[in-house]
Amino acid sequence: MSETLTAVVTGSVLLGGLAGLVAYVTLLERKFAARMQSRIGPYRVGPHGLLQPIADGVKLLLKEDIVPAAADRPVFNLAPVIFVIPCLLIFATIPFAPGLGVADLNIGILFFLAVSSMEIVGLFMAGWGSNNKYALLSAMRAVNQIISYDLPFILAALVPVMLAGSLKLSAIAEAQSGLWFVFYPVIGQLAFLAYLVSSVAAENRVPFDILEAESELVAGFRVEYSGMKFAIIQLGEYAHILGTSFLGALLFLGAWSGPGPAWLGPVWFLGKALGVFLVLTWVRWSFLRIRVDQILAISWKLLLPLTLLLVMITAVVVVWRSPGGF
Amino acid sequence: MASDGRRHGLVGESMDLASAVFRAMRMTFVNFFRTPVTVHYPDVERAYPDRYRGLLALAYDKDTGEEACIGCRLCEFVCPPAVIKVEMLKGEKRNYAKTFTLELYACEFCELCVQVCPTDAIIMMKSFDLATADRRDMLLDKDRLHAIGLAHEASWATGNLLRDMQAPPRKAPGPGPGAAAGGGA
Amino acid sequence: MTADEARARARAVVDYTGAERLTMNMGPQHPSAHGVFRAILTLEGEEVVAVDAVIGYLHRCHEKLAETLTYAQYPSIASKTDYVAAMTSELAYVMAAERLGAVEVPKRAQYLRVLVAELQRVASHCLWLGTWCMDMGGALGGGATIFLYCIRERELVLDLFESLVGARLLYGFHQVGGTRYDIPAGWTAQCRTTIDLIETRLLEYEQMLEGNAFFHMRTRGVGVISRELAESVGVCGPLLRGSGVAYDIRRAEPYSSYEDFQFAVPVESAGDCFARYCVRMVEFRESIRIVRQVLDGLPEGPISSKPGLKSVAQVRIPKGETYARVEGARGEVGCYLVADGSAKPYRMKWRGASFSNLAVLPHILPGHKVADVVAIMGSVDPVFGEVDR
Numbered sequence: 001m002s003e004t005l006t007a008v009v010t011g012s013v014l015l016g017g018l019a020g021l022v023a024y025v026t027l028l029e030r031k032f033a034a035r036m037q038s039r040i041g042p043y044r045v046g047p048h049g050l051l052q053p054i055a056d057g058v059k060l061l062l063k064e065d066i067v068p069a070a071a072d073r074p075v076f077n078l079a080p081v082i083f084v085i086p087c088l089l090i091f092a093t094i095p096f097a098p099g100l101g102v103a104d105l106n107i108g109i110l111f112f113l114a115v116s117s118m119e120i121v122g123l124f125m126a127g128w129g130s131n132n133k134y135a136l137l138s139a140m141r142a143v144n145q146i147i148s149y150d151l152p153f154i155l156a157a158l159v160p161v162m163l164a165g166s167l168k169l170s171a172i173a174e175a176q177s178g179l180w181f182v183f184y185p186v187i188g189q190l191a192f193l194a195y196l197v198s199s200v201a202a203e204n205r206v207p208f209d210i211l212e213a214e215s216e217l218v219a220g221f222r223v224e225y226s227g228m229k230f231a232i233i234q235l236g237e238y239a240h241i242l243g244t245s246f247l248g249a250l251l252f253l254g255a256w257s258g259p260g261p262a263w264l265g266p267v268w269f270l271g272k273a274l275g276v277f278l279v280l281t282w283v284r285w286s287f288l289r290i291r292v293d294q295i296l297a298i299s300w301k302l303l304l305p306l307t308l309l310l311v312m313i314t315a316v317v318v319v320w321r322s323p324g325g326f
Numbered sequence: 327m328a329s330d331g332r333r334h335g336l337v338g339e340s341m342d343l344a345s346a347v348f349r350a351m352r353m354t355f356v357n358f359f360r361t362p363v364t365v366h367y368p369d370v371e372r373a374y375p376d377r378y379r380g381l382l383a384l385a386y387d388k389d390t391g392e393e394a395c396i397g398c399r400l401c402e403f404v405c406p407p408a409v410i411k412v413e414m415l416k417g418e419k420r421n422y423a424k425t426f427t428l429e430l431y432a433c434e435f436c437e438l439c440v441q442v443c444p445t446d447a448i449i450m451m452k453s454f455d456l457a458t459a460d461r462r463d464m465l466l467d468k469d470r471l472h473a474i475g476l477a478h479e480a481s482w483a484t485g486n487l488l489r490d491m492q493a494p495p496r497k498a499p500g501p502g503p504g505a506a507a508g509g510g511a
Numbered sequence: 512m513t514a515d516e517a518r519a520r521a522r523a524v525v526d527y528t529g530a531e532r533l534t535m536n537m538g539p540q541h542p543s544a545h546g547v548f549r550a551i552l553t554l555e556g557e558e559v560v561a562v563d564a565v566i567g568y569l570h571r572c573h574e575k576l577a578e579t580l581t582y583a584q585y586p587s588i589a590s591k592t593d594y595v596a597a598m599t600s601e602l603a604y605v606m607a608a609e610r611l612g613a614v615e616v617p618k619r620a621q622y623l624r625v626l627v628a629e630l631q632r633v634a635s636h637c638l639w640l641g642t643w644c645m646d647m648g649g650a651l652g653g654g655a656t657i658f659l660y661c662i663r664e665r666e667l668v669l670d671l672f673e674s675l676v677g678a679r680l681l682y683g684f685h686q687v688g689g690t691r692y693d694i695p696a697g698w699t700a701q702c703r704t705t706i707d708l709i710e711t712r713l714l715e716y717e718q719m720l721e722g723n724a725f726f727h728m729r730t731r732g733v734g735v736i737s738r739e740l741a742e743s744v745g746v747c748g749p750l751l752r753g754s755g756v757a758y759d760i761r762r763a764e765p766y767s768s769y770e771d772f773q774f775a776v777p778v779e780s781a782g783d784c785f786a787r788y789c790v791r792m793v794e795f796r797e798s799i800r801i802v803r804q805v806l807d808g809l810p811e812g813p814i815s816s817k818p819g820l821k822s823v824a825q826v827r828i829p830k831g832e833t834y835a836r837v838e839g840a841r842g843e844v845g846c847y848l849v850a851d852g853s854a855k856p857y858r859m860k861w862r863g864a865s866f867s868n869l870a871v872l873p874h875i876l877p878g879h880k881v882a883d884v885v886a887i888m889g890s891v892d893p894v895f896g897e898v899d900r
Binding site: 033036037038039133134137141205206207209210213214215216217218284285286287288289290291292293294 | 533535541542543554557644645646647648652653654655656659660663719720723725726728729880881882883884885
């Protein structure tokens with residue numbers, strides 16, 4: 001009984017905290033990007049723009065909700081919800097400190113990867129239901145891209161799993177109490193790089209943002225969305241990025257390990273996740289977008305073989321290092 | 327790098343991508359630590375140069391304190407978008423503008439009216455700040471033009487100064503009177 | 512073939528032929544339309560098979576307007592044709608009037624004209640680089656970063672113009688017989704600092720782009736204009752030079768004392784987006800070089816051979832007709848003027864560089880992906896004020 005209660009309570013706390021975190025992560029990104037571009041970013045709402053996310057939220061809530069006349073109404077209305085659910089669900093398996101999490105499944109990472117690629121369903125529904133050519137093209141691109149990049153993403157995430165010898169996220173985190181996997185000679189750095197690249201692609205961010213591609217497809221699959229539905233899609237997108245950042249911090253940067261008392265663990269974890277997020281943001285604001293065929297070529301001809309090779313090397317290393325190996 | 331700037335093969339392409347990532351991210355990183363160029367406009371105003379072509383205004387004669395405009399309508403004729411309308415009032419010693427209207431919403435700030443003014447009556451201000459929600463507020467009459475002239479700092483140009491700068495052609499060669507002086511306050 | 516027939520033929524190509532085709536409207540309101548350009552694209556999947564280009568959304572009767580305004584008034588309106596490089600469009604008009612009236616222009620004025628024209632080229636190319644990268648990189652990505660860097664540098668040049676003329680976009684700097692403004696005190700030093708700064712910043716843009724494999728992927732072999740196509744369609748400026756034709760009006764038919772200055776005319780033979788990029792990047796540096804030479808050798812003297820403007824009909828041009836052209840930032844800007852002896856031209860015909868450059872799009876777009884359409888359009892660098900006039 002108490003286990004169920006814990007799950008429910010942590011679940012609701014997590015959802016609330018997540019919404020706030022997402023809101024402020026957008027502010028962080030805007031400020032960060034602005035400084036890179038010689039600007040100052042949001043500044044007017046509250047001191048240094050600190051209330052900007054709240055103002056944005058209120059604005060989006062009050063906006064008129066427009067459904068295009070020619071849209072497929074049920075699909076159009078359902079799409080944001082279907083999109084946001086997997087994006088929030090991925091947080092269910094992440095342990096924020098030893099024992100602190102909604103559900104520490106023993107196949108945690110498998111669940112994370114499986115659910116996170118479910119976002120494509122909502123995305124495609126949004127593109128299809130809008131009955132808009134830009135949105136349709138964008139949805140087609142999305143399917144292409146996300147399928148291509150989920151494979152290297154999974155393979156890169158497999159490396160820490162093999163090093164730790166467990167699919168359980170807390171076990172992977174515990175395995176790094178001595179040495180963070182990112183510092184594991186050669187393999188760790190390469191895997192982390194591959195993880196970053198494929199997560200940029202899986203999150204549809206520049207240089208792989210062909211499905212949003214506002215200079216070609218205006219706003220891609222969400223071109224017809226406004227008001228709260230737009231906000232939900234935005235929430236889902238940023239939640240997904242954050243989820244990936246948390247997973248990256250957990251798989252490679254030792255999750256909650258860090259100096260200081262144990263209760264600082266979650267803070268360390270959050271800090272590391274935001275660090276990963278900032279790197280992703282930094283990449284985003286530094287590159288030009290590449291074309292759809294080139295994106296697929298990079299994935300299938302470059303990233304997939306390399307990560308596959310990496311997984312094989314890791315396997316050899318793990319067997320070699322294990323007590324009974326070779 | 328190869329002659330076409332790209333290397334080939336798995337390793338070559340990955341190396342290319344890696345160097346691309348490094349160079350571009352280094353540049354954004356460098357710019358991260360530069361001072362932002364943003365000016366907090368309503369709180370802080372940037373300095374406008376002396377020749378700034380801003381709001382139009384009517385000036386008073388510096389010596390007599392009378393309004394300088396003599397209603398000669400030269401500005402009305404020269405205005406390319408035809409936003410100025412003047413009516414002349416004949417006086418004993420001199421003439422006046424009976425009415426002077428300027429449709430600022432259609433003005434393109436070309437400074438031709440200032441250039442032709444024989445009495446330096448119409449001038450430009452170092453300000454553009456007349457934002458309004460009502461177009462009728464931009465229809466300036468003589469009183470408002472005089473008020474604007476008192477409310478803001480005038481920019482350098484007046485009709486006589488501009489014509490002096492465009493040195494008269496039949497003079498002996500040499501620096502024109504306005505050649506170096508122009509606006510260098 | 513009348514215009515209607517031509518259009519009907521163009522439409523016939525894009526008609527539904529049984530393949531899985533999609534007609535997509537790009538513009539007139541589109542984030543990368545560079546103004547109000549409407550391209551009706553016929554797509555097969557992501558690939559463009561036909562383009563129907565529609566222009567005219569920004570038509571403002573410029574040529575008719577020129578007939579109603581005097582030679583004294585029109586220069587400050589001429590800047591509205593190509594509002595990104597206003598200085599050169601004014602120059603084309605006043606040069607036509609001066610040629611007709613056999614008006615001599617003092618040496619100092621000629622040098623000042625070269626000075627502002629080259630600064631304007633730097634400013635215009637800054638905007639081109641920024642918007643082009645934004646087309647390729649998106650407003651929510653690295654493209655916007657380069658765009659803002661370029662705008663930051665462009666603003667510095669506009670600051671120069673502001674202290675010279677008083678305005679940032681539409682100047683009215685030229686007048687028949689010379690220029691309206693002389694440089695103010697301290698301006699030369701400001702100008703030198705600015706161009707030095709821009710020269711160092713150019714290296715930074717190249718760091719972000721030229722060594723960048725992503726940039727090469729997007730621009731090499733994309734939108735190839737062959738030399739034959741370039742000559743038959745009549746593209747000009749950086750597009751022509753990117754296709755291997757060494758033609759620059761400043762060199763071929765020097766005006767306004769361009770023969771006094773040392774500068775190179777860059778030529779690339781590939782004809783793709785990257786070649787056009789290379790040409791413009793060299794032009795940046797050559798313009799800066801010319802600006803330095805002008806500042807070093809600026810002669811003293813009057814800035815105008817005509818007395819300062821006192822009334823609207825002061826400038827009268829004898830009867831005749833002529834064509835004057837200048838090398839603008841986008842190519843040949845020309846003005847054909849028919850004068851009837853009064854203070855207003857009888858007829859004016861404007862040749863906009865963007866208009867003839869835009870005509871090449873339907874030839875090169877088919878066969879490319881949608882993403883390349885914006886890259887190619889950006890590399891053509893059209894300004895719609897000049898296309899539609």
